[in-house]
Amino acid sequence: MLQLPPAEPGMREDEVDTPALILDLDAFEANLDTMAALLKPTGAKLRAHAKTHKSAVIARLQMQRGAVGQCVQKVGEAEALAQAGINDILVSNEVVEPRKLKRLAALSSIARVQLCADDPAAIPPIEAAAEAAGIRLSVLVEIEVGAKRCGLEPGAPAAELAARIAGSKHLTFGGLQAYYGSAQHKRQPEERRQAIAFAAGCVEQTLDALKTRGLDCPIIGGGGTGTFAHEAASGLWNEIQAGSYAFMDADYARNVEPPPFRQSLFILAQVMSAPKGTGRAVVDVGHKAAPVDSGYPLVAGRPDLAYVGASDEHGVIEAKDGPLPVLGEKLRLVPAHCDPTVDRYDWYVGVRKGRVECLWPVTARGLMT
Ligand code: PLP
Ligand code: MN
Numbered sequence: 001m002l003q004l005p006p007a008e009p010g011m012r013e014d015e016v017d018t019p020a021l022i023l024d025l026d027a028f029e030a031n032l033d034t035m036a037a038l039l040k041p042t043g044a045k046l047r048a049h050a051k052t053h054k055s056a057v058i059a060r061l062q063m064q065r066g067a068v069g070q071c072v073q074k075v076g077e078a079e080a081l082a083q084a085g086i087n088d089i090l091v092s093n094e095v096v097e098p099r100k101l102k103r104l105a106a107l108s109s110i111a112r113v114q115l116c117a118d119d120p121a122a123i124p125p126i127e128a129a130a131e132a133a134g135i136r137l138s139v140l141v142e143i144e145v146g147a148k149r150c151g152l153e154p155g156a157p158a159a160e161l162a163a164r165i166a167g168s169k170h171l172t173f174g175g176l177q178a179y180y181g182s183a184q185h186k187r188q189p190e191e192r193r194q195a196i197a198f199a200a201g202c203v204e205q206t207l208d209a210l211k212t213r214g215l216d217c218p219i220i221g222g223g224g225t226g227t228f229a230h231e232a233a234s235g236l237w238n239e240i241q242a243g244s245y246a247f248m249d250a251d252y253a254r255n256v257e258p259p260p261f262r263q264s265l266f267i268l269a270q271v272m273s274a275p276k277g278t279g280r281a282v283v284d285v286g287h288k289a290a291p292v293d294s295g296y297p298l299v300a301g302r303p304d305l306a307y308v309g310a311s312d313e314h315g316v317i318e319a320k321d322g323p324l325p326v327l328g329e330k331l332r333l334v335p336a337h338c339d340p341t342v343d344r345y346d347w348y349v350g351v352r353k354g355r356v357e358c359l360w361p362v363t364a365r366g367l368m369t
Helices: 025-042 056-064 075-083 098-107 120-133 156-166 189-212 228-233 338-342
Strands: 020-024 045-049 069-072 088-094 112-117 137-142 171-177 219-222 265-273 280-283 305-310 315-319 330-334 347-352 355-361
Touching: 020 025, 025 045, 025 056, 025 228, 025 347, 045 056, 045 088, 056 069, 056 075, 056 355, 069 075, 075 088, 075 098, 088 219, 098 112, 098 120, 112 120, 120 137, 120 156, 120 171, 137 156, 156 171, 156 189, 171 189, 189 228, 265 338
Parallel strands: 020 347, 045 069, 069 088, 088 112, 112 137, 137 171, 171 219
Antiparallel strands: 020 265, 265 280, 265 330, 280 315, 305 315, 347 355
């Protein structure tokens, strides 16, 4: 059930009900502009990842600034965005279940949709879905570039799969998916540079093998918030898939030489208990309101306060020095990891200069299939 929004336009931020997902609009817009400006001279285009924001409004704002489309990870996200008018969507992920493929193929009537494959055995069900829908589906071949997640071996095996796709009556070969996820949070800049240099070698090797077979490679997609500058500068990747850049999070901020974006996403929490003499205050943001896979949230602008423990619905705040927040006080928390944070909320509360300006639905919240 979609909850009623926790705020109304015109309210002060401290009147917003909690827990709430706050979007600092000045910082957010600056991030979108910064990414557009950084990519412009490289010639690489942004195909922003909607797994982060799950929002048709934000997708549109990114595309108004030059993004060629959106990436999603799930067919449900593709449906939500396509139905909201986003017309160019890449599922940057493998889809093998026929029920899902049928849904994806059906979307072709309202949007350009593409997906990835990394196995010849995955092709027949994709072909069958395209044939049944009476369309041609574009399929990218995902190659392993170092992340040890999805992706088949670069070079000849990848080119062989591309040829299989290109030879199908119901499919077209869309290009290569070359995303190095675990490179994004390598802490040292030199580690990130080396990781993407390795990935570039994998891409080049595959391009050579495609050439041997006379196959063009329209898209080379990859790059996230931690490494996109390397992919964009390489002259190889032409679609950058960064998502978190719009919001940032405490984990990205821990990278040495962090990405050049501002923290725009916050969780508004309220002190619901401040037991006297215990040295702690308890807020209404626990596991269900903030993911802890990348550590605890930080208290924004309050280095004197630390979020030190979470249970389902509670977060424990301690003061390193100075006073604790008082009962009823509201605190902005910086999420440790933005993507799973957003998925816990129905609404973005857009705030500018202390006032609520807009409420945007998290269009694709919870759509896992
Ligand atoms: N592309 C793919 C395939 C991803 O899986 C992800 C995130 O995991 C991204 C792009 C975007 O990464 P980030 O949000 O770190 O920019
Ligand atoms: Mn993430």
